[in-house]
Amino acid sequence: MSLTTSTIEGSHRSLATALRLVGAALLLTTGAIHLDLYLTGYRHIPTIGTLFLLQVLTSAVLGLATLTLARRVVALMGAGFALSTLVGYVLSLWFGLFGFHEVRTSAGAAAAAVELAAFATLGAYALFLVPRPFLATERVEVAVRRAFGPLGALAVLVLVASLANAHASSNSSATPPSSGPSSASTMKVTIKNFLFAPATFSVSPGESIVVTNVDSAAHTFTSVPGATARGTFDSGTIAPGKSVTVVAPMTAGSYPFYCSIHNFMTGTLTVK
Ligand SMILES: [Cu+2]
Known part of the structure; x- marks a missing residue:
């Protein structure tokens, strides 16, 4: 009996560690993608450039903290941060954010997918694999756990719909000039x-x-x-x-x- 229990606890613990480490790596990855975008152009966009820099710094801090500390609150902050970055991206696709209207690019879609995965792994780790301490009360704890799955599914749906609806960047290279008076130069x-x-x-x-x-x-x-x-x-x-x-x-x-x-x-x- 006790042997079975400890085996289950052992595999439970290694699954918890694996999810935490993967989540940390995903957070660091979204920071790296945002840093690359920042350096290669987004730094020139008013407000958005600053937000990208904040995203890079926060991802680095939370990613390293998640990597080194097996703390529930840290993982929850990481999950929440990944979700909020995703929300910002989706808003910039649909409505524009601070005068900047994002278009669909592979770097943006990749960053969004990584953020979604970070939210899923860190959320699963914090809510289901490290049961204590409870968030506020047991009732809040149960409500948050129940909301996690539907929230993740909703995030996937909204992201897919946003990318499908977004103004895609043109794939055509060098569109031939439309028929009109030709010009030598x-x-x-x-x-x-x-x-x-x-x-x-x-x-x-x-x-x-x-x-x-x-x-x-x-x-x-x-x-x-x-x-x-x-x-x-x-x-x-x-x-x-x-x-x-x-x-x-x-x-x-x-x-x-x-x-x-x-x-x-x-x-x-x-x-x-
Ligand atoms: Cu432009």
Whole structure:
């Protein structure tokens, strides 16, 4: 009898340790992904850049604490933090956050999947494998445990729906110019570090403009709505590492443009 009990307790304990260590590794991984995104461009986005840095620091602290301390409260904080990062991502996809509207990228989806897994492993560890001490009262404890499964399932559904609904970054490289007056010359614009280079330039009417995005974030090259009645252009979403060709308006004049994802990225195109 006592042998069976101790075997069960032994396997229970090793499962608990395995979940805690995996959860810690997942937390550190989301921090690493956010650090990479921060360094390769998100640091230029107002407010969001700061939040990314806070996410990196918090993931590191909670990840290392979970790794070294077998404490229930630490694991619960890790699970809650992973879930809140996920909520922030989903909000930025649906509604935008602090003026930043996220588009679907593989790095974003990967970070979200890791956050979901961190929430699941650390939550399971804290709620089911380390029974004491109770959260406040036994009634609260039971309610939180019952809510955990449905909350996880809801998070999966919301994430899948958000990614399916989100404006995907374009996969096409170098869309051929739409049929229009052909032009011998081609203007090249590069987007790097959330800046258009050049940001101010002149083209001939109907000239092709090849816009290349070398950032790790998606961007657009879009005429500012309402700024001019003479003509509009919009590259659509340009995925990281991709180029899209846009045809310049036919009427001479000055055309302010911006990135419709990051409105602070601006420039002016002159047709003459
Ligand atoms: Cu942009």
